[in-house]
Amino acid sequence: MSWTRRDFVAAGIAAGSLARAGANDRIRVGIIGNGGRSRDHIAELTRIPGVEIAAVADPDDTLTMEKSAAIDKLTGHAPSRQRDLRRILDDKNIDAVTIACCNHWHALAAIWALQAGKHVYVEKPVCHDLFSGMQMVAASRRYGRMAQGGTQRRSNEYIRRAFRALRDGVIGDVYMARCIHFQDRPSLGFRQPQAPPSTLDWDLWLGPARQQEYHANLHPYNWHWFWDFGNGELGNNGVHFIDLARWGLNRRWPSKITSTGGRFGYHDQGQTPNTQLTTYQFEDGVQLVVEIRNRYTNREQDLSSGVIFYGSKGYMISEHDRGCYEVYLEGSKTPGPVYSAADDPERIDDRKSTGAHFRNFFSAVRSGNRESLNADIEETFLSTGYCLLGNIAFRRGHEIRVDPATGNITGDAEAARMARDVCRKPFTVPDRV
Ligand SMILES: NC(=O)c1ccc[n+]([C@@H]2O[C@H](COP(=O)([O-])OP(=O)(O)OC[C@H]3O[C@@H](n4cnc5c(N)ncnc54)[C@H](O)[C@@H]3O)[C@@H](O)[C@H]2O)c1
Numbered sequence: 001m002s003w004t005r006r007d008f009v010a011a012g013i014a015a016g017s018l019a020r021a022g023a024n025d026r027i028r029v030g031i032i033g034n035g036g037r038s039r040d041h042i043a044e045l046t047r048i049p050g051v052e053i054a055a056v057a058d059p060d061d062t063l064t065m066e067k068s069a070a071i072d073k074l075t076g077h078a079p080s081r082q083r084d085l086r087r088i089l090d091d092k093n094i095d096a097v098t099i100a101c102c103n104h105w106h107a108l109a110a111i112w113a114l115q116a117g118k119h120v121y122v123e124k125p126v127c128h129d130l131f132s133g134m135q136m137v138a139a140s141r142r143y144g145r146m147a148q149g150g151t152q153r154r155s156n157e158y159i160r161r162a163f164r165a166l167r168d169g170v171i172g173d174v175y176m177a178r179c180i181h182f183q184d185r186p187s188l189g190f191r192q193p194q195a196p197p198s199t200l201d202w203d204l205w206l207g208p209a210r211q212q213e214y215h216a217n218l219h220p221y222n223w224h225w226f227w228d229f230g231n232g233e234l235g236n237n238g239v240h241f242i243d244l245a246r247w248g249l250n251r252r253w254p255s256k257i258t259s260t261g262g263r264f265g266y267h268d269q270g271q272t273p274n275t276q277l278t279t280y281q282f283e284d285g286v287q288l289v290v291e292i293r294n295r296y297t298n299r300e301q302d303l304s305s306g307v308i309f310y311g312s313k314g315y316m317i318s319e320h321d322r323g324c325y326e327v328y329l330e331g332s333k334t335p336g337p338v339y340s341a342a343d344d345p346e347r348i349d350d351r352k353s354t355g356a357h358f359r360n361f362f363s364a365v366r367s368g369n370r371e372s373l374n375a376d377i378e379e380t381f382l383s384t385g386y387c388l389l390g391n392i393a394f395r396r397g398h399e400i401r402v403d404p405a406t407g408n409i410t411g412d413a414e415a416a417r418m419a420r421d422v423c424r425k426p427f428t429v430p431d432r433v
Contacts, residue, residue, distance in 0.1 A: 064082070255283045314330055
């Protein structure tokens with residue numbers, strides 16, 4: 001679909017106007033992408049008063065059937081089932097979409113939805129290349145719709161309190177943040193190209209990606225480990241912890257990035273590294289370090305996934321399983337201040353953060369106040385951008401440099417070219433949104 005200026009006028013979408021739903025209006029939602037993560041979208045959306053799942057879309061008919069039956073069971077009302085997300089965008093009665101499809105579709109689906117006047121909640125990583133992400137942020141501004149990224153820990157109050165303390169100097173001058181995500185992932189083996197299942201519209205699934213044959217290691221889920229569709233573990237789970245580190249450090253773009261690693265321990269069809277060490281350096285020398293391990297490994301101080309901040313007086317470590325951040329000062333082995341979800345009024349720990357994040361999104365849709373979004377699209381775009389830059393540095397095999405004011409790659413034409421995907425027509429990201 002390509003929306004023209006005339007379509008916007010016909011749909012009554014004035015650029016810059018902020019459409020909002022009244023406090024008592026029903027908000028009708030379409031879920032784009034009906035795989036694993038959509039289960040959480042369904043579970044959480046069906047709990048929010050005044051929100052109705054009116055449509056679901058996926059190029060895989062078996063999944064739309066399955067998810068529509070699940071919604072019917074929960075609510076007594078089956079949503080409309082679509083193969084093509086554009087049918088949801090054409091429906092003037094749909095107010096918002098939540099996007100949980102494969103990464104290579106995220107930004108284009110979000111841009112089309114914003115152009116069609118819908119509010120957008122889009123899963124992390126919110127884009128597959130830097131250009132489409134910038135265009136998505138621009139579209140959210142131009143069409144005055146709410147756009148929230150799926151980095152749900154931004155809706156945890158205890159993390160907000162911990163980071164306030166971090167900025168108030170609880171560990172002194174912070175000079176480094178270290179993100180880790182350790183999760184064993186077995187070999188994918190090799191799957192031969194074959195005809196796609198008759199229930200799957202393969203051309204639509206590919207969308208903007210390069211034309212190629214279907215094989216069973218792509219759909220569902222394992223597309224994450226192929227460059228045309230996914231962003232490896234750095235862009236999968238790494239983005240959550242990069243987002244926290246960037247929030248805690250209160251930074252936008254870095255200036256230098258290096259990334260090393262490989263796909264170790266087996267030979268399989270996957271392309272992205274299963275072991276990756278990426279360093280982002282800011283102009284003042286502060287560092288953000290991300291370590292991904294998808295093979296057998298130890299934990300670090302009982303942590304397998306999270307973020308640690310290091311300062312001149314001590315360190316602060318996340319304990320996401322227990323829902324708290326602990327501070328250890330001056331070499332002490334017993335924690336100093338602890339910021340825990342158990343002390344928050346609503347006790348939103350990590351297991352409950354997706355629900356809180358959706359509630360925050362719909363409350364902003366009702367109020368029309370973008371400032372109230374906990375993860376406005378630009379924030380999740382910046383964090384996604386770190387993953388994209390890390391992977392470009394990894395694939396280039398050397399340090400890349402970035403203009404910290406803009407996020408644009410400098411001094412390496414090939415790396416700069418990699419910041420924009422070549423999209424297959426007609427699934428192109430517009431130059432002007
Ligand atoms: N925020 C979180 O904690 C969290 C957790 C899990 C997954 N996710 C994100 O959710 C997204 C989906 O992950 P998943 O595990 O469900 O993967 P999945 O492969 O199970 O589901 C993706 C679905 O998108 C569908 N799809 C492809 N093209 C589409 C299109 N044009 N329109 C509609 N649907 C299309 C696929 O057919 C598939 O069913 C990913 O981006 C992932 O990073 C976020």
